[in-house]
Amino acid sequence: FAERHTGHAAAAYVQDRIAFTDRLLVTPGIRFEHLVFERVVLRQPPGGDTFVAGEKSVSGVIPGIGMVYGTKDANVFGGMHRGFAPPRVSSSISARGQTSDIGADESMNYEAGVRGQPVKWLRAETTGFLSNFDNQVIVQTAPGSDAVLTDAGATNIIGAEGGLSTSIDRLLGIPTIVELGARYTFARSTFRYGPDAGNFLPYAPQHSFNTNLDVEHRSGIGEQVAYAFVGPQFAD
DSSP, X not given: OEEEEEEEEEEEEEEOOEESSSSEEEEXXXXXXXXXXXXXXXXXXXXXXXXXXXXXXXXXXXXXXXXEEEOSSEEEEXXXXXXXXXXXXXXXXXXXXXOEEEOOEXXXXXXXXXXXXXXXXXXXXXXXXXXXXXXXXXXXXXTTOOBSEEEOOSEEEEEEEEEEEEEHHHHHTOSSEEEEEEEEEEEEEEEOSSTTBTOBOTTOOSEEEEEEEEEEOTTSOEEEEEEEEXXXXXXX
């Protein structure tokens, strides 16, 4: 098999930040995307060389709105937006397999959270989120499949994440930058309909955690030590 894929895309957006008060900031916006995609098949068995061309176009309108209430030191925030990623071609992982068309990612996404800096050396943030997909593109795990990606259909992702960042240099009053950070995410990703309804998506762990220690001298020389944990997940 031999194919040539060509895509031409254009995108534009407009947004407006509206300060209703000194503490309330609302930002509505909308984004437009347009993609023209051409796929040309140059060789395929058993006929050998060929030239089969096809073209399609897709457009996406992606509205959204965000809100922040509070100050730089402590605020609550929230937002919602339409998620969209254009259709694409999933490559084959087998020499004899064929590439295949997959659909667009389409979803509605919501988040709400709080962030703050109670003292100059400590920052904290926590966020809850929900994504409802009409169609989500995931890694193909069906036995015997040659494709890399596939349409999963309707899915839900619900979860929360939180993070802490400590500036040890500010706490101790030392000239070298020393920062310690930690982040944890819980995400439950499931199918909504079909024979797998309620089951977890493949390669979608519920728990993940990472932490890092950064040290940087004023001269620019620095080092980082990091640790990452990813919880168990299904492979199919």
